[in-house]
Amino acid sequence: MLQGIHHVALICRDYPRSKAFYTQVLGLNVLAEHFRAERQSWKLDLALPDGSQLELFSFPSPPERPSRPEACGLRHLAFKVADMACAVAHLTACGVEVEPVRTDPYTQRLYTFFTDPDGQPLELYQTPVVVVD
Secondary structure (H helix, E strand, O other), X not given: OOOOOOEEEEEEOOHHHHHXXXXXXXXXXXXXXXXXXXXXXXXXXXXXXXXXXXXXXXXXXXXXXXXXXXXXXXXXXXXEEOOHHHHHHHHHHOOOXXXXXXXXXXXXXXXXXXXXXXXXXXXXXXXXXXXXO
16 A cells, blocks of 8 residues: 655744755755745755655744654654765764764664754664665
8 A cells, every 4th residue: 555655744943944954964955845925834845866755844933842752753754875974974064963873783784863953853874785787
């Protein structure tokens, strides 16, 4: 029945700051951007290389969402990377604080966490490089 994840939607507090983070720091491509005057809200559709999307919404004065202690619901958003060291170096050069890289005890894959401008936990998860002949 399900074929994959189409998109994940995030609400941000400072739209220009979050737009810059997701497009300039994380390098996501803009598919569409709309201002919804009736809601005083921006909606930004961003593309990931695998075809999935991230929707970024802004709303006036959104309430805080607890992340610590961890609340029920979405825990974090994980992005696949081929080269953890390169990805961490890029984020660090952009001024993003990244947790120490760890090894998943079950998969033996490298992973680490960082946050977006609103404190949303984001993960980098190193996947095997697929070589196509």
